[in-house]
Amino acid sequence: MLPTDSPSQSASLLTLSGIGKRYAAPVLDGIDLQLRAGQVLALTGENGAGKSTLSKIVCGLVDASAGQMYLDGQPYAPASRTEAEALGIRMVMQELNLIPTLTIAENLFLEKLPQRFGWINRKQLAAAAKVQMEVVGLGELDPWTPVGELGLGHQQMVEIARNLIGSCRCLVLDEPTAMLTNREVELLFSRIEKLRAEGVAIIYISHRLEELKRIADRIVVLRDGRLVCDEDITRHSTEQLVQMMAGELTKVDLDTGHRRIGAPLLKVRGLGRSGAVQPASFDLHGGEILGVAGLIGSGRTELLRLIFGADRADSGEVFIGDATHAADLRSPKHAVRAGIAMVTEDRKGQGLLLPQSISINTSLADLGRVSRAGVLDHAAEDSAARDFVGKLRIRSNHVGQAAGELSGGNQQKVVIARWLYRDCPVMLFDEPTRGIDIGAKADIYKLFAELSGQGKGLLVVSSDLRELMQICDRIAVMSAGRIVETFARADWSQERILAAAFSGYVSRQEAGAAEPAGNTV
Known part of the structure; x- marks a missing residue:
């Protein structure tokens, strides 16, 4: 890896050296990476391994606690997402960054709405939106449809389309196919190939190893905030990659032979x-x-x-x-x-109180069990949450940690814990x-x-x-x-x-x- 006092390397578009991040505990520790133009780098690891945090550092959403980054051999430290995008570094986040009350067209060009005499030029906006929507296979939709009326899969494609507008040198895709159909996945992969041919570097974050093997050149595996693999993706089988991610070989077999209906x-x-x-x-x-x-x-x-x-x-x-x-x-x-209990598909919008603790989110569906004479028993609440944190392997610092600070997968586990606690x-x-x-x-x-x-x-x-x-x-x-x-x-x-x-x-x-x-x- 490139030492920090020697940042220049012509083949490297983006260089990370010794990147670390601490909150209450270390989230990333000493990450070294190089990304070339036209390369697709697969980034994977268990929930909470640090994938999203690393990508947010690259894209200006989070500051690193340690280490340096270089873009074209020059120091790179974006203070915001806007600053990173101005330099051609863009990110499609797992959590959508759309305004549901605005239309598809307005969300696509929110920061660059075409105007004439101080008024939005609706005809020009609709035409530009249709062109961008065709890129991701949404040409059949009305550009004036409010985003909030779309399903999550279509919203994801709108987010991807928005990030493909203008200059893009490095595109970070965080679980981009989690809400997509086969048809939409194929359109996305086709677009990735075009971007690769145009010299755009791609960081592709996913747990779907079959997808990674299909489109990526290289794979980087994080475990507990540390880099444990940075190699040609063809060198490892799926089982080996799983073992590196989890630290042990994990099987997903389910015995259905003895179920009593x-x-x-x-x-x-x-x-x-x-x-x-x-x-x-x-x-x-x-x-x-x-x-x-x-x-x-x-x-x-x-x-x-x-x-x-x-x-x-x-x-x-x-x-x-x-x-x-x-x-x-x-x-x-x-x-x-x-x-009846329900775990919704939208954990952030419908499933969790993000600013509240794991304990509160776990007991929310049955507060009577952790109350005495109408007063919450916080010790009982914490004890119940700790049981589910252990049972579901929820990666957290403590049960008092805010649900919004957890990775997406661990947030999903907290939602499930709530309904297990209710015992419906x-x-x-x-x-x-x-x-x-x-x-x-x-x-x-x-x-x-x-x-x-x-x-x-x-x-x-x-x-x-x-x-x-x-x-x-x-x-x-x-x-x-x-x-x-x-x-x-x-x-x-x-x-x-x-x-x-x-x-x-x-x-x-x-x-x-x-x-x-x-x-x-």
Whole structure:
């Protein structure tokens, strides 16, 4: 690696030397890296290993506590994201940086809105937005659509499109495909190849090792804030990379052979909402993991929200257990009282109180258990949180640490801990392992096995078909807002599930309608 007193090297676009970062404890320690123009560098590691912190230092969002950086051999220390972007260093963050009340066009060109006589030139803005949207495969959308009305996958593509505007010398992508469909992933990879050919350096952060092997030249593995690998990616197998990330070989196998399926815990009858979910009926049994597959816009998340009372249904009823009267699900509060928990796909916006501690976030769904005469027992609250921190391997300094200071994957574990603490018999999971590393994913799978073994019913939405096929007893497939088919483990195949997921759109395409942007089942 390049010594700090000799920064110049013609082949290196960006050089990091001895980069460190401390908060209450060290997060990064002595990181040395070199990145060449036109190179795709894969950056991976477990949640909390320091990947996002390192990328934020490179992009001016966080100051390093130690070390130096050089851009084209010259000292580089951006004081802000804006300063880094002016030098061509851009970042698409895992947490989206969009304003939901503004339109796609306004979000794309927020800092450079075309004007005429002091007014926004809407015609010019729309035209420029359409060009940029076509780059990432969003050409079918109206540029005046408010971003808040888009699904997370489409929002991610808008964020990527925004960062491809103007000069870009180094692009940092933090878990860019976590919310994307196969079609969108292919468009992104195609764009990465073009950027590479244009001499743009890419830092690609992901836990999806198959993606990294496909697009990257080099791989850097961080573990506990230290660099443990910086080599040609072809030199290591997936198993070796996992071992370097976790410090031990981690398997994600789930034993489904001895699961006992009991009586229905949840009966959904004709539940629907106009424009989102066609009347749906199914049973979720005790001890069962029922997956929900489908394309983006197929109604998977919307179905879970109806069951949880987050959206009001136009039709249908939900029964809990052997009850003969429908459950009162007019709000999430009523759903929780009925014994239903939900881990949402948007942990930051809907799942956590980010400024509050791990302890508070863990006990939030059942404060009565840690209260005495209406007064919170903080010792009991901390004790409960410590149990889940250990069980779920939540990387943190202490249970009093703010949830917003944790990595994305560890934040997701805190949300799951809250509902485990509440101990609801029916648990709804919307993309539960999105943005979670391989080791943590194995922990979640084992947890699912434990919960089903306890007789709980799990309803799991996932965009990872392999995940659903690995953990589920049955998979219901949604297409165009309707449950079109349900497969048992002995009957499903990837091809049959995919065919079912697209089936609801075939008639539309034959009638000349545009192909919907899809989310991989």
